[in-house]
Structures are given as structure tokens and as C-alpha cells.
Amino acid sequence: xxxxxxxxxxxxxxxxxxxxxxxxxxxxxxxxxxxxxxxxxxxxxxxxxxxxxxxxxxxxxxxxxxxxxxxxxxxxxxxxxxxxxxxxxxxxxxxxxxxxxxxxxxxxxxxxxxxxxxxxxxxxxxxxxxxxxxxxxxxxxxxxxxxxxxxxxxxxxxxxxxxxxxxxxxxxxxxxxxxxxxxxxxxxxxxxxxxxxxxxxxxxxxxxxxxxxxxxxxxxxxxxxxxxxxxxxxxxxxxxxxxxxxxxxxxxxxxxxxxxxx
Amino acid sequence: xxxxxxxxxxxxxxxxxxxxxxxxxxxxxxxxxxxxxxxxxxxxxxxxxxxxxxxxxxxxxxxxxxxxxxxxxxxxxxxxxxxxxxxxxxxxxxxxxxxxxxxxxxxxxxxxxxxxxxxxxxxxxxxxxxxxxxxxxxxxxxxxxxxxxxxxxxxxxxxxxxxxxxxxxxxxxxxxxxxxxxxxxxxxxxxxxxxxxxxxxxxxxxxxxxxxxxxxxxxxxxxxxxxx
Numbered sequence: 001x002x003x004x005x006x007x008x009x010x011x012x013x014x015x016x017x018x019x020x021x022x023x024x025x026x027x028x029x030x031x032x033x034x035x036x037x038x039x040x041x042x043x044x045x046x047x048x049x050x051x052x053x054x055x056x057x058x059x060x061x062x063x064x065x066x067x068x069x070x071x072x073x074x075x076x077x078x079x080x081x082x083x084x085x086x087x088x089x090x091x092x093x094x095x096x097x098x099x100x101x102x103x104x105x106x107x108x109x110x111x112x113x114x115x116x117x118x119x120x121x122x123x124x125x126x127x128x129x130x131x132x133x134x135x136x137x138x139x140x141x142x143x144x145x146x147x148x149x150x151x152x153x154x155x156x157x158x159x160x161x162x163x164x165x166x167x168x169x170x171x172x173x174x175x176x177x178x179x180x181x182x183x184x185x186x187x188x189x190x191x192x193x194x195x196x197x198x199x200x201x202x203x204x205x206x207x208x209x210x211x212x213x214x215x216x217x218x219x220x221x222x223x224x225x226x227x228x229x230x231x232x233x234x235x236x237x238x239x240x241x242x243x244x245x246x247x248x249x250x251x252x253x254x255x256x257x258x259x260x261x262x
Numbered sequence: 263x264x265x266x267x268x269x270x271x272x273x274x275x276x277x278x279x280x281x282x283x284x285x286x287x288x289x290x291x292x293x294x295x296x297x298x299x300x301x302x303x304x305x306x307x308x309x310x311x312x313x314x315x316x317x318x319x320x321x322x323x324x325x326x327x328x329x330x331x332x333x334x335x336x337x338x339x340x341x342x343x344x345x346x347x348x349x350x351x352x353x354x355x356x357x358x359x360x361x362x363x364x365x366x367x368x369x370x371x372x373x374x375x376x377x378x379x380x381x382x383x384x385x386x387x388x389x390x391x392x393x394x395x396x397x398x399x400x401x402x403x404x405x406x407x408x409x410x411x412x413x414x415x416x417x418x419x420x421x422x423x424x425x426x427x428x429x430x431x432x433x434x435x436x437x438x439x440x441x442x443x444x445x446x447x448x449x450x451x452x453x454x455x456x457x458x459x460x461x462x463x464x465x466x467x468x469x470x471x472x473x474x475x476x477x478x479x480x481x482x483x484x485x486x487x488x489x490x
Contacts, residue, residue: 005373009440015397020447085391088345118267139274183263190275 019089022081026090029078030097033071037100040067041152044107049160061112064104068125071101075126079134087135095141102145107152114172116146116180140191147184147197150177154204158211164230167215174208181205282350284338289351292331296357299324303364303410307417311426318365325365328358329384332393339392352399358383359395359403364410371429373437376400398451401441405454408434412461415468424477427468434458434465 047060082090102122109117122145123137157173160166181201188194222229263271302321309317339347362382366374374382380395411430418426438458446452472478 005436005440006443008375009443012397012401013444017445020445085342085344085346088343091346116263118263119271139271139278143271179263183268186272187275190279 023090023093026078026081026093029074030094033074033097034100036067036071036074037097037104040064040104041107043067044104044111045152045155045159048111048156049163052164057111061108064108064111068101068105068108071104072125075134076128079128082135091138094135095138098137098141099145099148102142103148103152106146106149107156110149110153110176114176116149116176139187140193143184143187143191144193144197146180147194147201150180150201150204153177154207157208161211161215162233164227164234167219170208170211170215174205174212177201177205177208281338281340281347285335285347285350288331288335288338289354292328292335292351292354292358295324295328295331296354296361299328299361300357303361306364306368306414308421310421311418311423315369318369321361321365325358325361325382326384329382332383332385336389336393342391344390344392344394348393348396352396355383355395356399356402356406359400360406360410363404363407367407367411367433371433373404373433379403401444401451402454404437405441405451405458408437408458408461412464415465419468419472424472427465427472428478431465431469434462438462 041064044060044064047063048057051057051060078094082094087094102117105122105125106117109115109121119137119139119142122142123133126135126137127133153173153176157166157170161170181198184194184198184201188198219229224232299321302317302324305317306314335351359379362379363374366372366378376395376397379400383395385393385395411434415427415430418424418430441455441458444455446455
């Protein structure tokens with residue numbers, strides 16, 4: 001091999017190796033970020049479900065945001081690999097984790113403010129102390145990330161349905177998700193992956209709508225404020241639980257149940 | 263979403279699709295030119311080797327004119343966004359690399375370097391963050407050239423030129439060992455690299471046929487193709 005061709009290819013090897021190494025590194029980081037973000041979402045669900053009032057929801061949100069600092073630190077570490085035009089080279093590797101992070105962030109934001117986190121607010125969390133962005137946030141990552149929020153809100157609304165105030169919250173959430181869906185609709189021609197997300201959002205929305213429907217129909221039967229209805233339901237649940245425990249302790253009932261198996 | 267945010271996002275998205283539209287127009291232009299060049303170069307298969315240099319000369323002006331389209335392209339790309347848009351034109355660019363490399367080999371018998379290819383297409387160093395010739399695209403262009411040369415080896419024999427296959431064989435072997443230096447991942451470059459061995463096999467068979475039948479005169483000088 002003539003030395004010049006060899007030298008050229010050695011240079012190409014270096015450049016390709018460098019690219020592959022960075023790519024791998026960013027894929028790993030992106031996976032870790034996805035992981036932390038998913039855990040944060042679970043954490044938020046747990047805390048939000050236990051939360052009895054707005055201030056408890058705010059502290060749930062704070063706990064989630066605190067966990068997301070880990071992610072922000074990881075992005076700070078990644079910024080050197082994503083400097084200048086390099087971000088666009090690795091955008092496909094970075095974007096899955098980023099979308100998951102935005103989903104978690106938007107959920108925390110919703111719990112605290114009842115609003116959709118804005119594009120600028122997300123970008124602001126991805127800036128160093130000097131205010132310089134680690135990398136430019138793409139609109140498609142932002143939209144795809146917040147679009148996943150609707151699925152979380154569906155879970156939030158349905159699982160909190162039986163809790164005090166859950167019904168009115170389901171109605172609020174229903175409106176919020178409906179607005180999201182109609183806002184995102186006009187973006188879909190520009191961001192093609194959004195089509196699929198919109199379909200999922202539509203599913204989530206119809207689940208919340210069903211729940212909200214139930215809420216309205218049932219409360220309409222009683223001319224009582226919703227808090228009192230909650231109390232009635234709660235008392236029934238409590239007394240049922242007490243009876244239930246008595247039954248568990250009782251001797252005859254248990255044996256009756258076991259009979260078919262003997 | 264409040265109306266202002268909504269409006270901002272929509273404007274940003276509109277701006278992006280405007281850029282995309284304009285790039286697409288230029289890429290179409292670029293594509294037309296590279297297709298014309300490839301059309302001219304495809305005549306090498308039916309041209310005697312002594313007329314090939316003049317055939318290549320007719321392709322050169324079109325190839326050079328690609329630099330105008332590339333300059334127009336550069337003016338559309340926002341700073342630092344080379345990698346964002348490059349997929350849109352990389353096929354045309356790879357074809358241009360192929361044409362440049364094939365022309366260089368058929369006129370000088372040497373491998374064109376990445377820098378010379380870049381210069382030939384009028385790509386300037388200062389455009390680095392908007393348009394440059396990436397290693398990957400250059401290598402893709404070279405592989406296309408080898409694919410073409412394996413056909414040329416066969417067709418040269420049809421035209422009665424028995425030396426061409428031997429020259430091609432030496433050149434391609436050298437290029438192949440260059441590619442063997444690379445650590446390729448399982449991507450398109452890797453798959454295309456894998457295709458090289460079939461080209462090598464085809465060329466070897468032609469060399470075998472012409473040598474065995476003593477169609478090449480012993481004293482015909484087959485020099486190592488790379489003169490550097």
C-alpha cells in the first residue's frame with residue numbers, strides 16, 4: 001500500500017472511531033437519563049396520589065424536580081460532546097432521553113402550576129450557571145416530550161379518581177388534556193412523529209372523558225357539594241374495611257370459603 | 263398553551279420548513295448536475311481507453327458547476343447546523359465524490375484525496391459548520407467508484423483493451439487495503455464495504471482470464487497505480 005493512501009485511511013479511522021465512541025457514550029447517557037426520568041415520573045405519581053391538597057402536590061413536584069437535577073447534571077457533562085454543530089450530529093442519540101426528561105419535567109410542572117411547561121422554561125433548565133444553553137432544544141423534542149405528558153395525566157386522573165377531590169381534578173385534567181390535544185394538532189404537519197403521539201393522546205383523553213362523565217352523572221343524582229359526597233364515600237369505605245377485618249378474624253366464614261377445595 | 267407561546271412555536275416551525283423547502287430546491291439542482299455527470303461518465307464503458315481522457319474533459323465543466331449549487335446551499339444553512347440538514351444532500355454529494363474520484367483515476371491513475379475532492383467541488387474551509395465533505399460521504403463515493411471500475415474491467419476487455427483490468431486490479435487492491443484499516447460498525451458504510459469483495463472477485467476473474475490466455479503482452483508495464 002502506498003504510504004499516502006495508508007496515512008489517509010489512518011486519519012479516516014481516527015475520525016470514524018471518534019465518532020463511534022462519542023455516539024456510544026451518548027447513547028448510554030441517554031439511556032441513563034431515560035431511566036432516571038421514568039423513576040421520577042413514578043415518584044411523582046406516588047407522591048401526587050398521596051397528596052391531599054395543593055401544597056402537598058407542590059412539595060411532590062419539588063421532590064420530582066430535585067431528582068431531575070441529576071439529569072441536568074448529566075447534560076452539563078455531555079455539553080462538550082454536543083458543542084456547536086456536533087449536537088446535530090448526535091441529535092438522534094440524545095433525543096430519546098431528552099424527551100423522557102421533558103415528560104418528567106412537564107409532569108412536575110403541571111403538579112405545581114396546573115400549566116404546560118413552556119419551551120423557554122425547558123430550555124432554561126438545560127443551561128449552565130452562565131445562562132448559556134448546553135445545546136439548542138429542538139421544537140420537535142419539546143413537543144414530543146410534552147405530548148407524552150397526556151398519558152401520565154390520564155394515569156394521574158384515573159388513579160386519583162376515588163380520592164377526595166379526585167372527581168373535580170379529573171374534570172380539570174380532562175380539560176387540560178383536551179387543550180393540549182387541540183394545540184398540538186396544528187403542529188403535526190411539521191413534526192411527523194407527533195401523529196402517533198396524538199393518537200395516544202386521543203386514547204388517554206377518551207379514558208379521562210369516560211371518568212369525567214361518570215363523575216358528572218353520579219354527582220348529579222345528589223344535591224350535595226362534592227366534598228360531602230367524598231365524606232360519605234369515605235365513611236362507607238372505612239366502615240367496610242372495619243367489617244372486612246372482622247370477617248377475616250371470624251372462624252366460620254373462613255371455613256365456608258375453604259370447603260370446595262377439600 | 264397561551265396564544266403567544268403557541269404563535270412563537272408555530273413561527274419557528276414555519277421558519278424551519280421554509281429552510282427545508284429551499285434546501286430541497288438546491289438539492290434538486292445539485293442532483294440534476296450530478297446525474298448529468300454520471301450520464302457522461304457512463305460512456306467510459308463503451309469508449310476506448312485512449313479517448314477516455316477527452317470524454318472526462320467533457321464531464322468536468324458540469325462537475326465544476328456543482329460548486330455554484332453548493333455555494334447556494336451554504337447560504338441557506340444556519341450556522342452550526344451542518345449535521346442537521348446534511349442527509350438531504352448527502353446522496354448528491356456522494357455521487358459528486360464518485361464522479362470526481364473516477365475522473366481522477368481515469369486521467370491520472372491516482373486516488374483523489376478528500377481535500378482535493380473538497381476543492382474540486384468548491385467547498386471552502388470557512389463553511390465547516392454549514393457544509394463540508396464528511397469522511398463518510400467521501401468513503402461512500404470511493405466505494406461507488408470501485409463498483410464502477412469492476413464493470414469497466416469487464417467492458418474494457420470487450421473493447422479489446424486487456425491492460426485496463428490489470429491496472430484496475432492493482433488500484434482497487436490498494437484501495438481495499440486502505441478500507442481494511444478502518445474499524446467499521448454495522449452501518450451502511452460497513453455494508454457497502456462488504457460489497458467491495460465481490461467487485462474484487464469480479465476483477466480478479468477478468469485478470470485471470472486475460473493472463474491465462476496470454477492476452478496481455480509480458481512487457482506491458484503495469485505500474486503501481488498510485489504514483490505518490
